[in-house]
Every structure is written in C-alpha cells, then in structure tokens.
Amino acid sequence: DAGVIQSPRHEVTEMGQEVTLRCKPISGHDYLFWYRQTMMRGLELLIYFNNNVPIDDSGMPEDRFSAKMPNASFSTLKIQPSEPRDSAVYFCASSLLAFYEQYFGPGTRLTVT
C-alpha cells in the first residue's frame, strides 16, 4: 500500500524563482496537511485541507505561499517568489480524520540561494 508521495525530493533554486511542491495523500484519507520543518522552529503547520477544501491557512507565512487541492489525490504548495529564508524541509501528511494519526511523506528539501 503506497504511503504519502511527494515530489521533488530535493529542489535547489535561485531567489525570485517560483517553486512548486507536489503531494499525493494516502487513498481514502480525507485530511491533507502541509508542514515546514527547520532546526529553529521545528515542524510548523502551514495549511490543511478537509475533503479538498482549505480549512486553516493561518500558518502560511505570507502571500508568497499558496496551496491548492484540486482533487482528493493531489495537492500543491507554491512559493512565488522564493527567498533564501524559505529554505527548509516541506512535508505533506494525510490522515483519516482530524485528530487521528498523520502519515508523512518523505519531504521535499528546498534550498533557495
């Protein structure tokens, strides 16, 4: 049974470029979460969806960040324009219900130079 799939696994880009991260949740999971992890701040929730609808995006740092979930099996997190302080590991996770355990993808390691 496939787990959460993320792509790309690594992304190196220059400041000002657009970055798009992709996620496929576990089939049948109604909740999808986007997290950012850094040494300083730990794992931060950016946004989450329930049945493809964004529920809480209060963790999105600023307008440069946007996320979509066009269907139950695909979500994107976009950063435009990217900045060096966006460098982090971005994880996607999914769960059956809101307070159930979450299953994480392998993450995308983003470096913005």
Place this chain on the structure above:
Amino acid sequence: RKEVEQDPGPFNVPEGATVAFNCTYSNSASQSFFWYRQDCRKEPKLLMSVYSSGNEDGRFTAQLNRASQYISLLIRDSKLSDSATYLCVAPGSGNTPLVFGKGTRLSVIA
C-alpha cells in the same frame, strides 16, 4: 505557554539504559496524543498512540497525566537503533488538529 513543549536534549545514554521523556501540553480538552520518531533526514513516523490508561509496546511505554497535562515516553533496554528524535504530539487550539513538539534528541551509545 507553548501548546506542546519538550526538553530538546540531547539525551546521551548507554546501551541497555532506561530513558524517559516528558512533554507538556496546554489544551486541557485534548483527547488525542501520540509519540512520533524521526530519524536524521527522514520524515516523522508514528511510534505509538497514547491512551488515557497508559499503554505499552514492547520496550516502549507511554503515559498520560491529565491533571498535570503531560505525557511521557519510557524506553527500556535502549538499543543503538533507538537513536533518533522523538516528537510529542497533542491537539492544538482553534482550528489546529494536532501540534508537534520540537522533539527530544536521543543518542544511544555503545
């Protein structure tokens, strides 16, 4: 008070030792608690759920203390392979379903 707080460590313990981690949470209405394990440069993985009555899984025991609002993880007979960061998880406030602590780093030394 932060929603979930953990001692960052690191905890350096010899093989075979018993080690305990504590984690405090602020949402007194919390119902769901978990411990996750994260290896270096990997994703967090569920280690165990934490039930009100406490639960055990092999060498691992999780406890919940609602009165003091903390959960604990006890690892007995530590193995080298237990070296990782352990993340405490509790429900958040407002619309946030779950909040992850920053993690406690464990190094088991031969």
